[in-house]
Amino acid sequence: MPLPGVGSNLAVAAQGQSIAFYYQPVDSVRELLSYDRVVVSPAGITPRQLTQLQTAGVQVFAYLSVGEAIAPVRPELRQAILAENSSWQSLVMDLQQPGWQQHLVDSSQQLINRGFDGLFLDTLDSYMLAPQAMQSAQRDALANLINRLAAISPALILNRGFDILPALDAKPTAVVAESLYYGFDAQSRRYISQTEADVNWLKQRLKSVQQQGIEAIVLDYLPDNTPERVAAAKRILADGFTPYIADGLLTEAGVSLHYPVKRRVLGLYDSRQGPKKQSRCHRNLAMLVEYAGYVPDCQDINQLDGAAFSLHNYAGALLMLPDAYYQQPQVIALLQRMLGTVPTVFIGALPADADLQQRLGITQDGYYRGKIQSSLPVLFPLPMAGEEQYPRYVSTSDSHQLIASYSDSNAKQGAAIIKATWAERF
Secondary structure (H helix, E strand, O other): OEOOOOHHHHHHOHHHOOEEEEOOOOOOOOOHHHOOEEEEOHHHOOHHHHHHHHHOOOEEEEEEEOOEEOOOOOHHHHHHEEEEEOOOOEEEEOOOOHHHHHHHHHHHHHHHHOOOOEEEEEOOOHHHHOOHHHHHHHHHHHHHHHHHHHOOOOOEEEEOOHHHHHHOOOOOOEEEEEOOOEEEEOOOOEEEEOOHHHHHHHHHHHHHHHHOOOEEEEEEEOOOOHHHHHHHHHHHHHOOOEEEEEOOOOOOOOEOOEOOOOOEEEEEEOHHHOOHHHOHHHHHHHHHHHHOOOEEEEEEHHHOOOOOOOOOOEEEEEEOOOHHHHHOHHHHHHHHHHOOOOOEEEOOOOOOOHHHHHHHOEEEEEEOOEEOEEOOOOOOOOOEEOOOOOEEEEEOOOOOEEEEEEEOOOOOEEEEEEEOHHHOOO
16 A cells, blocks of 8 residues: 555655565565565575565565674684674674675575575674774775675665765665664663654764665654554655654564555464364355455464464454364463454354453353344244353443344343444454
8 A cells, every 4th residue: 555645755765666674484475565675584585485576576685684693603603703782682793704704795695596686784883882993994894895795786775884885886775774763672672762863863864875876764663553654654755765664673564655454354273173274264254254355364273372473464353263262371362462453253152251251341141042033134043052052142331232132032132243342343
């Protein structure tokens, strides 16, 4: 989806070339197809996915850390360690050390041989964490190293590195600066707003980049709130820079000049009961989701980390599970995060967890007995209810809209279909 309200101003920023930085393993290229360029972790993308993106006209850049490494490093590289970056729990490397230089050259060649369109060079300013007496030599070594990498890669995007730009043999494709207006503290996992002084200083550096004929890209960080991210992107675009706004760890598809509309609908199934294609999620729900123009995504509850599973790409959830599954800890953890965040529809049983029912505004009031009748016409006769076979649910919230109800042989009524705020976009 194009960034709303910018019109012909797209030409201001790289002739409308959007960009995304995505460091999560790529489970599907669906969202990344929304951008003109993407920066990915090389280990997180398959050859098939790389080809899919490039066939669609998306340029794919591989992430490469130049100034830092993650411990442990190979034995032959240990002598290149200069210092530690405690903010990211990483090691600052000696850019003058031949072994580290060769490691970067070899890595670059391997990435280009894999078919990447270019490299995104990160941690270029990490040499500033080295002792002051070493920094001038480190800066010169960095410039020489980037010149070597430029001979390997068709395109380079640099993360900062303002001071070495005049020393480069060729202009990079773009220079990125993080946290113009909004930053992320990796240690405390907090989002922060930048001071006016910091904003003005970085703007001047980015304007200087543009004066050298190089595209300036701003990478800012905000929580998962699309309207806020869109507003931040428009603000950066108004400054004349290419924007990208995403979460602090770059695990979500964020907002640039374009951004993906959420089309996935989450469903759950149990692989222990059979393959996905035989599950309720696939057989009963997938066609309904596709008919509505969305993409069904059936996830195996046995592979699910309910506390960490990313919900960012989901427009909603459609769940049709036996009640026993709603008692599993990973499912409860997922539902606790979903409610109020992802519009959710339950078909059949509801969670028995008291806290979840309270949040849903629904409670179980016994069971249906005998013949069940509906307040709305049904295509097939409703079953006879045996003892404790079909739970009877009632609404406890004034905000709910009761669309249909059931009644049994004892004239006890319960909710058959309820429209609630936690499913309001469905």
